[in-house]
Every structure is written in C-alpha cells, then in structure tokens.
Amino acid sequence: xxxxxxxxxxxxxxxxxxxxxxxxxxxxxxxxxxxxxxxxxxxxxxxxxxxxxxxxxxxxxxxxxxxxxxxxxxxxxxxxxxxxxxxxxxxxxxxxxxxxxxxxxxxxxxxxxxxxxxxxxxxxxxxxxxxxxxxxxxxxxxxxxxxxxxxxxxxxxxxxxxxxxxxxxxxxxxxxxxxxxxxxxxxxxxxxxxxxxxxxxxxxxxxxxxxxxxxxxxxxxxxxxxxxxxxxxxxxxxxxxxxxxxxxxxxxxxxxxxxxxxxxxxxxxxxxxxxxxxxxxxxxxxxxxxxxxxxxxxxxxxxxxxxxxxxxxxxxxxxxxxxxxxxxxxxxxxxxxxxxxxxxxxxxxxxxxxxxxxxxxxxxxxxxxxxxxxxxxxxxxxxxxxxxxxxxxxxxxxxxxxxxxxxxxxxxxxxxxxxxxxxxxxxxxxxxxxxxxxxxxxxxxxxxxxxxxxxxxxxxxxxxxxxxxxxxxxxxxxxxxxxxxxxxxxxxxxxxxxxxxxxxxxxxxxxxxxxxxxxxxxxxxxxxxxxxxxxxxxxxxxxxxxxxxxxxxxxxxxxxxxxxxxxxxxxxxxxxxxxxxxxxxxxxxxxxxxxxxxxxxxxxxxxxxxxxxxxxxxxxxxxxxxxxxxxxxxxxxxxxxxxxxxxxxxxxxxxxxxxxxxxxxxxxxxxxxxxxxxxxxxxxxxxxxxxxxxxxxxxxxxxxxxxxxxxxxxxxxxxxxxxxxxxxxxxxxxxxxxxxxxxxxxxxxxxxxxxxxxxxxxxxxxxxxxxxxxxxxxxxxxxxxxxxxxxxxxxxxxxxxxxxxxxxxxxxxxxxxxxxxxxxxxxxxxxxxxxxxxxxxxxxxxxxxxxx
Numbered sequence: 001x002x003x004x005x006x007x008x009x010x011x012x013x014x015x016x017x018x019x020x021x022x023x024x025x026x027x028x029x030x031x032x033x034x035x036x037x038x039x040x041x042x043x044x045x046x047x048x049x050x051x052x053x054x055x056x057x058x059x060x061x062x063x064x065x066x067x068x069x070x071x072x073x074x075x076x077x078x079x080x081x082x083x084x085x086x087x088x089x090x091x092x093x094x095x096x097x098x099x100x101x102x103x104x105x106x107x108x109x110x111x112x113x114x115x116x117x118x119x120x121x122x123x124x125x126x127x128x129x130x131x132x133x134x135x136x137x138x139x140x141x142x143x144x145x146x147x148x149x150x151x152x153x154x155x156x157x158x159x160x161x162x163x164x165x166x167x168x169x170x171x172x173x174x175x176x177x178x179x180x181x182x183x184x185x186x187x188x189x190x191x192x193x194x195x196x197x198x199x200x201x202x203x204x205x206x207x208x209x210x211x212x213x214x215x216x217x218x219x220x221x222x223x224x225x226x227x228x229x230x231x232x233x234x235x236x237x238x239x240x241x242x243x244x245x246x247x248x249x250x251x252x253x254x255x256x257x258x259x260x261x262x263x264x265x266x267x268x269x270x271x272x273x274x275x276x277x278x279x280x281x282x283x284x285x286x287x288x289x290x291x292x293x294x295x296x297x298x299x300x301x302x303x304x305x306x307x308x309x310x311x312x313x314x315x316x317x318x319x320x321x322x323x324x325x326x327x328x329x330x331x332x333x334x335x336x337x338x339x340x341x342x343x344x345x346x347x348x349x350x351x352x353x354x355x356x357x358x359x360x361x362x363x364x365x366x367x368x369x370x371x372x373x374x375x376x377x378x379x380x381x382x383x384x385x386x387x388x389x390x391x392x393x394x395x396x397x398x399x400x401x402x403x404x405x406x407x408x409x410x411x412x413x414x415x416x417x418x419x420x421x422x423x424x425x426x427x428x429x430x431x432x433x434x435x436x437x438x439x440x441x442x443x444x445x446x447x448x449x450x451x452x453x454x455x456x457x458x459x460x461x462x463x464x465x466x467x468x469x470x471x472x473x474x475x476x477x478x479x480x481x482x483x484x485x486x487x488x489x490x491x492x493x494x495x496x497x498x499x500x501x502x503x504x505x506x507x508x509x510x511x512x513x514x515x516x517x518x519x520x521x522x523x524x525x526x527x528x529x530x531x532x533x534x535x536x537x538x539x540x541x542x543x544x545x546x547x548x549x550x551x552x553x554x555x556x557x558x559x560x561x562x563x564x565x566x567x568x569x570x571x572x573x574x575x576x577x578x579x580x581x582x583x584x585x586x587x588x589x590x591x592x593x594x595x596x597x598x599x600x601x602x603x604x605x606x607x608x609x610x611x612x613x614x615x616x617x618x619x620x621x622x623x624x625x626x627x628x629x630x631x632x633x634x635x636x637x638x639x640x641x642x643x644x645x646x647x648x649x650x651x652x653x654x655x656x657x658x659x660x661x662x663x664x665x666x667x668x669x670x671x672x673x674x675x676x677x678x679x680x681x682x683x684x685x686x687x688x689x690x691x692x693x694x695x696x697x698x699x700x701x702x703x704x705x706x707x708x709x710x711x712x713x714x715x716x717x718x719x720x721x722x723x724x725x726x727x728x729x730x731x732x733x734x735x736x737x738x739x740x741x742x743x744x745x746x747x748x749x750x751x752x753x754x755x756x757x758x759x760x761x762x763x764x765x766x767x768x769x770x771x772x773x774x775x776x777x778x779x780x781x782x783x784x785x786x787x788x789x790x791x792x793x794x795x796x797x798x799x800x801x802x803x804x805x806x807x808x809x810x811x812x813x814x815x816x817x818x819x820x821x822x823x824x825x826x827x828x829x830x831x832x833x834x835x836x837x838x839x840x841x842x843x844x845x846x847x848x849x850x851x852x
Contacts, residue, residue, distance in 0.1 A: 371417025486809030489831035494742030570610035599644025728775025760791030
C-alpha cells in the first residue's frame with residue numbers, strides 16, 4: 001500500500017531533518033552563540049574594571065589636591081602645626097570624601113601624622129594603618145626636586161578588606177622647590193563601595209582580596225585575562241584578577257552573568273526544529289498521497305483509452321476534458337472546505353463584501369459579537385444593517401479602500417449584542433478575481449475595549465499619584481513655614497515677656513503687652529495647625545468631653561453667625577469622652593460651623609451639630625474607612641449638617657486640598673487643617689453633599705479607654721519657685737539674630753553671663769577658648785554650615801560634661817523621631833517664654849549629669 005512506503009519515507013525525512021538541525025547547532029550555531037556570550041562577558045568585566053579604575057583615579061585626584069596644598073607643605077615644614085586638627089576631620093574625610101586612612105611623611109620617610117577613621121572598630125583601624133608600611137609609602141610618592149612625579153595609586157591587600165591607596169609628593173601649589181614629604185590617602189574597598197562599582201557597571205559583581213582568600217579559592221587566571229565558567233544552561237561566571245601596587249594579583253573579581261543569548265538561541269532552534277520537522281513530515285505525507293492518487297487516475301484513464309479506442313478523436317478529446325473538469329471541481333470543493341474551516345476558526349469577527357458593498361461572508365465570531373445570524377445579512381449593504389451614522393462611515397472607508405488598495409486600519413466605536421459600547425479596530429484588505437481586478441474586500445474587527453479601559457485606569461492612577469505627591473510637598477512646605485514662623489515668635493513673645501517683668505502691675509502699657517502675648521499665642525496655635533497638616537504637630541492630649549467643647553464653641557460662634565441662621569445642638573449624654581487636644585478639637589468645630597454658615601449665606605437656614613456613639617471599623621483596602629452604628633462605645637461621631645447650597649461631586653472631591661476654595665483668594669487652609677487634625681487623632685472624616693440639598697460633614701474619633709486618666713495640664717512655671725536664679729556662663733548658638741537677643745536677655749535676667757555664637761563652627765571655637773568656663777549650652781538644631789547635630793557631636797567629643805539644651809521650631813517628638821537620642825540633656829521648643837527657659841535650666845543644672 002501507499003502508506004507503507006510513503007509513511008516510512010515521511011518518518012525517515014523528519015528524523016534526518018532533526019539530526020541535521022542538531023548537527024548545525026553543535027557545529028555552527030552553538031559555538032557562535034558561545035563566542036557572542038564570551039564577548040559580552042568580557043565587555044561586562046571590562047566595565048567593572050573601568051568603574052574600579054574610576055574609584056582609584058578619584059582617590060588619586062584627592063591625594064594630589066591635598067599634597068599640592070600650601071598649608072600641607074607648611075605643616076610638613078613645621079610652619080602650621082594645627083593643620084591636621086583643622087583639615088583632617090573624619091566627618092569630612094570619611095562621610096564626605098569616603099577616605100578611611102591617611103598618612104603624612106616627611107622627606108626622610110618618617111610618619112608625621114597618620115590615622116584611621118574613628119567610625120571603624122579599633123581592630124580594623126590598626127589593621128588598615130599597618131597595611132601602609134613606610135616602604136610602600138615611599139614607592140607611592142618618591143620625593144625629589146622638580147619636575148615632581150604625579151601621584152601614584154593602586155590597590156593593596158589586607159587581612160580583611162582590600163584598600164585603594166594613592167600617594168603624592170607634598171609640594172607647593174606653584175610647583176616650585178623640591179618636595180618635602182609624602183601624602184597618602186586610602187579608601188576601603190568594602191561591600192558598599194563594591195555595590196557602587198557594580199551599579200556603575202550595571203553588572204552583578206563581587207570583589208575578594210587575594211590575600212584574604214585561600215589558595216584553592218582562586219582558579220589559575222592568566223595575567224590580564226578573563227576566566228569564563230559555565231554554571232549551567234542559564235548562567236555564566238566570569239573571573240579575573242587585578243594587580244596591586246607590587247605587581248602581584250591583589251583583587252579577585254567574580255561576576256555571575258545570565259546567558260540570554262544561548263537560552264534564546266537554543267529555544268529558537270527547538271521551535272524551528274520542531275516546526276520544520278513537522279512541516280517536512282507533512283509535505284512528504286501529502287506528496288505521497290497525491291502521487292498515489294495521480295497513479296490511480298492514470299490507471300483509470302488508460303483503461304478508458306483501451307476500452308474506447310474505436311471512438312473518434314473528437315469523442316476522446318471531450319472525454320478527457322470531462323475528466324479534467326471533474327478533477328477541477330473536486331479540487332475546488334476541497335479548497336472551499338479548507339476556506340470554510342479557516343473562516344470558522346478565526347476567533348475574531350470576520351466579514352467580506354463585494355464591490356457593491358454587499359455582504360457575502362461572515363464567520364461565527366461575527367454572529368456572536370453582534371447577536372445576529374450572518375446568513376440573514378448576506379446580499380445586504382451596511383445601510384440596510386446598521387445605524388445610519390455607522391453605515392456612512394463604513395461605506396466611506398470601503399470606497400476609499402477599493403480605490404486606493406493596500407491595507408486599511410482604523411478605530412471605531414459601536415455596540416455589541418448586549419448593547420454595550422465597544423472600542424474596535426477594523427483591518428480591511430481587497431481581494432482580486434482571476435483577472436487581477438478588485439472583486440471585493442475582507443475585513444476583521446478587534447475588540448480593544450479592555451485595553452482602552454486599562455489605559456484610562458492607568459491615567460487615573462497617575463493623577464492620584466500626582467495628587468499624593470502634591471499633598472506631601474505642601475505638607476513639607478507647611479512644616480518649614482511653621483518652623484521659621486516659630487523662630488520669629490521667639491523674639492515677639494520673649495521681648496514682651498521681658499517687658500512685663502520691667503513694668504508695674506498698674507502700668508497702662510501692661511494691657512498692651514498682654515495683648516501682644518495673646519496675639520502671639522494665637523500665632524503659635526496657627527503654627528500648630530500647619531504642623532498638624534504637615535503631620536509634624538504634637539498634640540497636648542487631654543481627657544475631654546466632646547459635648548462640652550461643642551457647646552462652648554457654639555456659644556462663641558453665635559455672635560459671628562447671621563441671625564437668620566439657627567444653630568441647633570443634638571448632644572445626647574451617652575457620647576463617650578475622647579483623648580484629644582482640646583485646642584485642635586475647637587479649631588475643627590469652629591471651621592466646620594463657619595463653613596456651614598458661609599454655605600447658607602444671607603438666606604435663612606439651620607446648622608445642626610450632633611454627636612452619637614458608633615463603632616469604628618478597620619480601613620478597607622480599596623476605599624475610605626467604613627463605620628457601622630452599633631451599641632458599642634469605641635468611637636464618637638460628630639456631624640455638622642447645614643441647609644446651604646451644597647456642592648457638586650467635583651467640588652467635594654477637592655475641598656480638602658490646600659489652598660482650594662470657592663471663596664475669595666487667600667482662603668483655603670481651613671478644611672485642609674481639619675483633615676490634618678483628624679488624621680493626627682487617628683480619626684476619619686467624610687462628606688455628603690448635593691447641590692441645593694446642603695452638606696453634612698461626619699467626623700469619627702476613637703473613644704478614650706475606660707481607665708483613661710485626665711492629663712495634668714498645670715504648667716511647670718506654676719509648680720516651680722518663681723525666684724530661682726542661676727550662676728555661670730551660658731553659650732547660646734543660633735543663626736537667628738532675634739532668637740540670640742531674646743535668649744541672651746532671658747539668661748542675663750536669670751543671673752547668668754552669656755556668650756553668643758552665630759553658627760556651629762563659632763560655637764565650637766568659643767567653647768575651646770573658654771577652657772571650662774561654660775556652664776550650659778543652648779543649641780539651635782537647624783543652622784547653616786555645621787548644623788546643630790554635628791555641632792552637638794563635636795561638643796560631646798570635646799566637653800561631654802557640659803549639658804546641652806537643644807532648641808528647634810519642631811516639637812520634641814518630631815526631633816527624636818527623625819534624629820533619635822544624640823546626647824542632649826533637654827529640649828525646648830520655639831517659641832518659648834522666660835518661665836519655660838527658667839524651668840528647663842533649673843532642671844538641667846540642678847540634676848546630676850546624664851544622657852537625655
């Protein structure tokens with residue numbers, strides 16, 4: 001049978017093709033891909049070496065800069081003995097420049113000064129200092145008359161980490177005269193520096209010291225070469241060594257690299273091999289079957305010729321033509337069956353039209369998409385099937401395609417079988433008849449609604465992210481303004497406080513000074529609101545009755561609210577107390593009632609303020625917190641409802657944005673501050689509003705624990721003796737002139753002598769000059785140049801016994817959250833008054849020394 005022979009030929013052909021593909025991979029493509037991977041690995045290692053060389057050049061350049069500094073030359077000559085103390089501070093060398101070891105030598109090779117970073121453990125400091133012997137230093141920077149050699153640099157091994165070391169001759173910046181010594185700087189090649197080198201090279205990298213590694217850990221690598229090791233089908237290890245100062249291998253560089261080229265090539269070969277093998281087998285199978293059929297046809301034809309050899313030539317010709325026609329018909333039926341199968345298998349809607357725009361073909365996907373039977377549309381035009389606006393668009397595009405030819409792609413919106421609007425993309429092309437003339441067009445439509453919706457959602461998420469960034473930036477701005485404003489209030493409150501001490505109780509100016517202090521305290525409250533919005537405010541938490549606070553504010557606001565507006569209170573007695581800042585809660589109530597009054601305007605209306613018990617639930621993942629009213633008492637809800645004009649959804653979505661307002665320019669911080677206060681008290685706020693139906697704000701705050709004890713709000717000044725005086729000298733360091741002036745007058749009033757510093761550098765200098773005469777230091781946290789924390793660290797190293805009082809416009813909890821415990825004895829928040837400063841000085845100076 002034909003299958004026995006051609007089936008065997010098919011199997012043998014497929015196997016031969018697969019063997020040929022395997023041979024091509026082994027002998028040609030595999031080695032080529034391996035060579036490409038090796039080249040890529042070499043380039044990766046070369047980038048790592050180049051990144052390491054940039055670090056070496058950086059150390060080389062810094063060493064040259066120090067060595068050609070005239071003050072360095074004078075130090076070696078003995079003309080500037082304080083050079084090292086002034087210019088080799090580890091806060092600059094280590095933290096700013098990344099240098100952990102330095103050494104200065106004279107022309108004879110004697111070490112004049114050397115040290116390792118104090119931020120390293122003592123054992124590591126000794127190790128890295130001993131890694132720079134005098135002989136190595138001399139080799140790095142030989143001395144002699146001009147012309148002077150440039151700085152030499154390289155790497156050296158230690159028992160722990162390798163180091164990058166550079167040396168240069170010490171000479172004057174002008175280049176005149178012989179070099180007088182050597183300058184050597186070293187940087188640790190630690191894990192952080194290796195990570196930075198790897199990031200620069202964009203290559204995963206590990207660097208080991210050859211001295212710290214055992215002989216078996218480093219394979220034999222040719223000098224200047226790269227050793228590649230295959231770790232499997234997906235990764236490749238590249239290794240090389242770097243010579244140090246002595247010319248011996250010092251660093252062992254190892255990088256584990258992926259093998260995307262080989263993996264992709266192998267995957268492509270497998271796909272090509274299988275597809276080609278299957279295609280070869282299929283072709284051989286079809287060819288054998290066609291060959292067998294041709295033989296059968298030939299046999300039947302010969303039989304007919306032999307049976308009807310007496311028929312004349314005309315009858316024989318007609319018989320032959322009839323046989324060919326039948327074969328052609330059968331072939332056409334086979335082709336039509338294949339075409340129908342392809343059309344049915346296409347998963348997207350497909351259609352065809354003739355040159356008159358009449359439908360001639362549909363597939364099942366088209367029927368399912370539009371919910372119609374395609375057979376019912378055969379022979380009809382678009383205007384007879386679809387809406388007029390859609391039909392005109394289809395007709396215009398069809399005519400253009402038949403005129404110009406080619407491929408036509410355009411986007412359109414239409415409705416599917418369910419009536420839902422869909423975004424689709426039409427792909428159309430013309431087909432020709434046997435004479436090459438355009439016979440019609442065939443087209444498909446692809447539903448891209450999901451992609452469009454995903455794109456819209458992505459834009460929405462981007463807008464939300466930008467809004468979050470805007471809120472964060474405005475919070476930072478509000479915190480900074482409040483901090484600077486507190487500095488200004490120090491001068492106002494301090495001078496007013498001192499002035500009160502110098503006048504009598506009956507002096508008429510006393511009431512004016514009290515008014516200044518009262519106004520300043522209101523400004524302090526404003527700063528607290530701004531800090532609350534920025535998330536940096538500190539609340540004075542008390543056990544308060546919400547109903548009492550609402551009644552108090554309602555009575556105060558009745559005067560400012562128009563008489564046409566009725567304020568109604570619905571305050572049941574079972575509203576639980578809360579732990580909150582009473583000033584902040586009053587501010588929330590005042591802002592909400594004021595907003596409700598302005599929403600009603602000059603018309604008559606009602607403002608209803610109510611409270612009730614609710615149960616606060618956890619925040620869901622995809623929306624605001626939900627509240628469920630129940631008999632539990634773990635939260636209290638405050639509702640402020642008005643009968644005013646209401647808001648549109650667009651306006652309601654923006655009311656908590658800073659500086660957004662529907663009123664005149666200059667308003668817009670009220671509701672933003674309310675939001676910050678509520679969040680600071682771990683509460684939530686929501687709004688319900690419709691145009692013409694009024695607005696309702698709902699605030700839910702957690703109730704106080706059952707055993708909560710009211711906060712003791714008595715001031716320190718009331719408990720301490722008012723006549724306390726001190727002795728000694730206080731150093732005041734602050735960059736604000738007004739703060740320095742007020743602090744000086746306050747300390748002098750308390751019996752102290754005062755010295756002032758404009759910044760941290762001057763404070764350190766004055767502390768050195770006083771030589772033990774400073775009793776206490778009042779230090780500002782934020783100053784230009786050497787800030788408060790850096791100054792505090794220097795003071796602790798010089799004079800740990802001197803107590804330091806840290807001062808800032810931010811509150812103490814924010815300072816400790818951001819900077820931790822850094823050794824200061826006490827903290828005072830700006831703006832402060834005389835009584836606060838007196839109490840803190842008394843506690844600090846009368847208590848035994850110890851950390852804050």
